[in-house]
Amino acid sequence: MRTWWIIYLKELRSFFLSPLAFIVMALFTFLNGWLFIGVVSAMREKAMPYSLVYQLFGSGWFWMGFFILFPLITMRLFAEEKKMGTFEGLMTAPVRTIEVLLGKYSAAVTVYLAMIVPLLLFFPIFKMITEQEGAYNAGALWGSIIGLILIGAFNTAIGTLASAMTSNQLIAAMLTFVGVMLHYFFGFFSSLTTVADSRWNALLNYFSTPVHMRYLSEGLIDSRPIVYYLSFSLFLLAITYHLIESRKWTV
């Protein structure tokens, strides 16, 4: 527990001491601000049956940002240490692999959460300025926050695994990009198909981020996506754990 905390703080520190963190954060907030303006203007044009929250997170454009965000947050976690050789120093200190893995992973999740805080502030600010009480309700916002946390935890786990697979940060970033994107589009296409009674469709929807977010951003908190993202994150972390351990006896 103590070791986990030391590694967690060190990771956060090295992330926020690099200019990259602030560039990414600024860019992510800027693009989402733009998107937010777009959604607001669309709502001004004609009446919409959905809330502001639903409109924003229902937009494919919003998720595009994630394809870039997660590679940038996670690529250095293990790849950099392996490249620099500091991984050997780290693993020969009296630390458990699980503490190292969770320290790094939770630091990356924290960074991600720090990135979405400005985005979440858009909504109360909008309400405050426009006094549009009906723009969204608390349930929709909280549902979306839960969704963003879960999806973030899952995507960070993809990135953590990718970073542990290689000592090249660029390769780690590409793998994460591909992983996050494939997962999203896989769900995106299944959310487009409307074969009503297709069992396949129902199964595919279980993996579909857009479908999950559609419910969550309406304020409908379903346990299925919660179980889905948490269990898959754990699964990916377990693979990562064994991958890190495997260096000891690879032949």
Add this chain to the structure above:
Amino acid sequence: MIEVSGLTKRYVGHTAVDDVSFSVKKGEIVGFLGPNGAGKSTTIKMLTCYLTPTAGTATIDGLDVERDSIQVRRRIGYMPENVPLYLDMRVSEYLRFRGALKGLGGRKLTAAVDEAMEICSLVDVQRKIIGTLSKGYRQRVGLADALVHKPELLILDEPTNGLDPQQIRLFRDLIKDLGKRHTIFLSTHILPEVEMTCNRVLIINRGKLRASDTPKNLVRRRRQGGEVVVDIKADASAASQAIQALKGVTDVETEGVDGDWARLAISSKGKADLTERIHDLAVDQSWKIRELVQRDATLEDAFVDLVRKDGVSK
């Protein structure tokens, strides 16, 4: 302190470390010698729990490197090859991080970091970012990291690699000094360093342990004969022939001719001291001598001999 028996690490197609056994007693400074690729680093990585042996066991202070890995790592201060460091951290910050990882906290941590910086003369640069430091300083940061938690055993993988002669000398003195408080196991291929600092030498080649002895014994064992160098004013070939005829001489080689002077290297077998006979011969022949010395075998010769016997590994 270290007990290694039958330690083996096999990779597909080659065996990096092959059935190596040795032990290191408390308080010893042991040099681990071998050409590049001989298996030094692999052995060290197994001792420090970074890699798991394919076969055999290693214990540190009676604790098994596989089963009591965390306990073993607490007792070791390890400085890996090429001294990897977090280049974006400040010196004191890095040492605090490492000390904390090794279980120190609060006032103890601050005191330990201060002491380690003191020992390694880092106090002046403690606020500097490691990436801006020279190689010599980085090496010292690595050493300070290794000893920050006052481990009983220091394992240093090529600690003076890449330093200039002045820095090597400073580092050597530092290691000698540390030897009073810690057991030290260091790998290197700089031989004079071993001769000067180590009580005992282990020589490894192609994954196999070739020798384990004091540097003096290794040299003595090697010198069954000896070599005498003489610089005389005489015709090189005539002098060679005359010396060749002396008792005990196995070979005479002309090392160089400088005007009227000839420099000959004479090898012999047995314990016979040839200098006397050569001197008498020179007096007989009325050659003028400007140098006549018995050339001592060095650890380098012993090392090269041992390694050459089974060929240099790739």
